[in-house]
Amino acid sequence: MDLILGQNATAGGTAAFIMDGSQATFMKDVIEASRQTPVIVDFWATWCGPCKTLTPTLEKVVTAAGGRVRLVKIDTDKNRALIQQLSQLGLPLQSIPTVAAFWQGQIADLFQGALPESEVRRFVEALLKLAGGTMPAADLLAEARAAFDEGDFEGAVELYQALLADEPEKPEAWGGLIRCFLAAGREDEAEALLAEVPPKIADHAEVAGARSALALAVEGRGASGQLRELEARLAADTADHQARYDLATALNALDRRDEAADALLEIMKRQRGWNEDAARLQLLKLFEAWGLEDPTTIAARRRLSALLFS
Numbered sequence: 001m002d003l004i005l006g007q008n009a010t011a012g013g014t015a016a017f018i019m020d021g022s023q024a025t026f027m028k029d030v031i032e033a034s035r036q037t038p039v040i041v042d043f044w045a046t047w048c049g050p051c052k053t054l055t056p057t058l059e060k061v062v063t064a065a066g067g068r069v070r071l072v073k074i075d076t077d078k079n080r081a082l083i084q085q086l087s088q089l090g091l092p093l094q095s096i097p098t099v100a101a102f103w104q105g106q107i108a109d110l111f112q113g114a115l116p117e118s119e120v121r122r123f124v125e126a127l128l129k130l131a132g133g134t135m136p137a138a139d140l141l142a143e144a145r146a147a148f149d150e151g152d153f154e155g156a157v158e159l160y161q162a163l164l165a166d167e168p169e170k171p172e173a174w175g176g177l178i179r180c181f182l183a184a185g186r187e188d189e190a191e192a193l194l195a196e197v198p199p200k201i202a203d204h205a206e207v208a209g210a211r212s213a214l215a216l217a218v219e220g221r222g223a224s225g226q227l228r229e230l231e232a233r234l235a236a237d238t239a240d241h242q243a244r245y246d247l248a249t250a251l252n253a254l255d256r257r258d259e260a261a262d263a264l265l266e267i268m269k270r271q272r273g274w275n276e277d278a279a280r281l282q283l284l285k286l287f288e289a290w291g292l293e294d295p296t297t298i299a300a301r302r303r304l305s306a307l308l309f310s
Helices: 027-037 047-062 081-086 115-128 137-149 153-166 171-183 187-193 207-238 241-253 257-271 274-290 294-308
Strands: 014-017 017-023 039-044 069-074 098-105 107-113
Touching: 017 027, 017 047, 027 039, 027 069, 027 098, 039 047, 047 069, 047 115, 047 137, 098 115, 107 115, 115 153, 137 153, 137 171, 153 171, 171 187, 171 207, 187 207, 207 241, 207 274, 241 257, 241 274, 257 274, 257 294, 274 294
Parallel strands: 017 069, 039 069
Antiparallel strands: 014 017, 039 098, 098 107
16 A cells, blocks of 8 residues: 555554544554554544444444554544545545554455444454454453443343353353343343353352352242232241241342341341251352352351351
């Protein structure tokens, strides 16, 4: 690509691998830089509605790649000569947004229009594979967990599946994927997925936690509908340990974790060892399902320790 462009100006940017580009910096920031690191160029304009959606998505995915790919943003209105030059070389810039990937000084791939984040991620992953790299597993895992916490279960599923494609025995990905289906109310699929976990990691804490979460969800499905009845039984008889045990299961199904832990601890205070230590064993299952670093787990475990060693 023999572009007649200046090379001396320096582009501004929000990060070392995300920057604004121009005709003056195109050769340096895109063509030359792509000989070392894949470069994605986002051709956009201020009046372009889809660009306002796509650009932040590109920035997010590129940031998650941790410097393994660069993003250069080109305002088409401010760089008309560059756009004309690139168009003459065969780059279709008649409509925007247009996103082009460069590797080794050449165009490696492109797409037009505002794609969803999952497809943008696949585009970046394909570019990284072409360049002999991959998305860092730690970043993908963090992004998947963030998507889950935000309620974007579909996005989290895609991220966990991407992790498993590269690392089939990644327990955090298996556990996270099972929890995604469970949170989306797809218990049958979560159970089927659990059966596919490689035996080597079946007892890993992440998988065991997902297994416990699934078991508790199944238990709580019926109990949560009996909440008032269970509360009434306890009001009539505070020594009804089975009602309090079932109430804990119902409260957990409603994500009222503190109250669920309180109910089980109360059984242990009143009658330690009740029903072959069922309350303590159920509390340990809750800890496993919630995760060992969950604030409710930490607080309830302290209370359990104080109770057992008092």
